[in-house]
Amino acid sequence: MRRTLGTLSALVLLTTPAVAQEARTAAATPRPMTFDDVIALRAVNDAQISPDGKWVAYTVSRADLEQNASDADIWLVSTAGEPPNRLTTNKKSDTSPRWSPDGKRLAFISAREEKPQLFMMSPFGGEPERLTENKGGVRALAWSPDGKSIAFIADQEPTAEEEKRVKEKDDAIVVDTNYKFSRLWVIDPATKKARLIATGEMMASDPQWSPDGTRIAFTTNPTPRADDNALTDIWVVPTASGTPKKLVDNAGPDYAPRWSPDGTQIAYVTSAGFDVRQVQLAVIPAAGGTPRMVAPQFLQQPSAPAWSPDGRTLYFGAAVRTTSQLFAVPAAGGTPRALTDVRGVIGGGTFSRDGREVAFTLSDGQKPADVQVATIGNGPLAPRQLTDHNPQVRDLALGKAEVVTWKSSDGMEMDGILLYPTGYVAGKRYPTVASIHGGPSGAWTQTFAASSGNPGQVLAGQGFAVFYPNPRGSSGYGESFLRANIKDWGGGDYRDIQTGIDALVARGIADSTRLAQTGWSYGGYMTAWTLTQTNRFKAVVVGAGLTDMYSMYATNDIPRTLDGYFGAEPWNDTTEYRKRSAMTFIKNARTPTLILHGQADQRVPIGQAQELYAGLKKNGVPVQLVFYPREPHGLQEPRHQLDKMKREVEWIRRWTLREQTALVP
Secondary structure, eight states: OBOHHHHHHHHHHTSOHHHHHHHHHHHTSOEEOOHHHHHHOOEEEEEEEOTTSSEEEEEEEEEETTTTEEEEEEEEEETTOOOOEEOOOOSSOEEEEEEOTTSSOEEEEEOSSSSOEEEEEOTTSOOOEEOOOOTTOEEEEEEOTTSSOEEEEEEOOOOHHHHHHHHTTOOOOOTTOSOOOEEEEEEETTTTEEEEEEOSSSEEEEEEEOTTSSEEEEEEESSSOGGGTTOOEEEEEESSSOOOEEOOOOSSOEEEEEEOTTSSEEEEEEOSOSSSOOOEEEEEETTOOOOEESOTTOOSOBOSOEEOTTSSEEEEEEEETTEEEEEEEETTOOOOEESOOOSSEEEEEEEOTTSOEEEEEEEETTEEEEEEEEEOOSSOOOOEEOOOSOGGGGGEEOOOEEEEEEEOTTSOEEEEEEEOOTTOOTTOOEEEEEEEOSTTTOOOOSSOOOBTTBOHHHHHHTTOEEEEEEOTTOSSSOHHHHTTTTTOTTTHHHHHHHHHHHHHHHTTOEEEEEEEEEEETHHHHHHHHHHHHOOOOSEEEEESOOOOHHHHHHHSSOHHHHHHHHSSOTTTOHHHHHHTOGGGGGGGOOSOEEEEEETTOSSSOHHHHHHHHHHHHHTTOOEEEEEETTOOSSOOSHHHHHHHHHHHHHHHHHHHSOOOOOOOO
């Protein structure tokens, strides 16, 4: 196995004392973060601990500007603290590493073929072996308890006639017909023979084996339509042969089934309806029956659960205001107990076979995510960091982040995060950018503010304060807060943001004469709305923003979400949709506006950007519209991500600081 730290050590030994001193001097003078620094960051995800608790497999993703793509590789690190090793080096992404029950093999999904396929390898040496040749592509995998089989999800393969029609460009699309469903398969890795387990018109996902290997629980959606993503159900199917049986009869979504160690129960995540509400943990007999809520009074939203080996405890993660934590709750029901108290964000959580060790990723305001492990005991967990994939961050001058609180116009308690400018001096006022999250049920958390969607540390390095408010409607604050913006978009949430800015001005931090606002998706909606409600900002950046709620409803791919927030279709409540649309008040707009939008966006179609652009242009407001070819709702290509950051920051600087520098062409 390749040990990168060994190579680095050899280079250090060859460095002369004079050069070493010069390097130390340079390192002692931190520089601000740049756009290139953001693109160069490695993203660490999906920490999977081995059954014996001695190793963690995980993925490291990086942006490849030359290939204009993101490349993920699988790495391995010892929980004893030895340097990590890179297991895969293919230029196409390798993801979803999963340990065999004996800990001797890793199965994973690789995009190195035309369609993603299932591969297997030894984590301790050897080349990956391809297991599948599925024309539809593999989506997910799970080992059987005996290690002799792997369940996987794959899309339906195209028929010969369908391939012929595509080749001949005889490819007319009839909307909402001819769906390609995803199916549940089981493969023998020794013979590479696969058999179809569950058919039917459904989208299968998340296969989970029963402890005795005789059954598989899985989640389904009725169609591939994004609007049906919330219509999830849980099914159980015999692995030998048989018909899938629906486990839960519930109007709302049910997903993330996890078997108890004795195979008699299944824990899962559920919600009573499809409108705006939180999910809860539930347990149901594996044979079917009446489910029971495990922690009905819990204020937060649980992630997929994991059972303790004795079946007495359920572990899960949940967002708590601006952090995320790990929790434990008695499987019989009770009050969840926080296992962690981090000022940051925990990602995932996988457990060793004996339940003593847990692996996850952890990031905070001063560093990106890395792999951590902790030992389960009676007290709070004490995470131990195993990896350090972005050491260069320590040589950068970073802004300090802190949680700030204020009261909104109606007295509601609010909080968010303030990223101070690098080298902040108390008593000095700074140009300030309000960055609004998407969702609207998203939330800003105490994670590292350096990504294409959030170049906060770049702005901090250029002398800006960056404000990240969590207005009503954000997650992590309980169900009443989550539902507080139903039929009130642009109302209380708008005032929450503006009063937060007022509080920063009152504290002597924000300069009221040099304010800007930016946001993507719902953050783009709120920024477009703000543009028509106040002229206090010198510049705004609207990313993939909703601007006309009436036309948005029938042209986007998740109208069900708008049903939940607006309570009706636009033709049944024209007044509500019109009064919540920025375009209704476009004549009030005066603020210079940059509009950024993916040209293949189906979540917020490009017509939303075009309407805003036309309205501003016709009314003589400085505006620029930029489309990114091929891009969906979130930008995927590194060159576009880099371009987006540069345009956003340069637009803010130009109009907020009155700089006359040329903009990105």
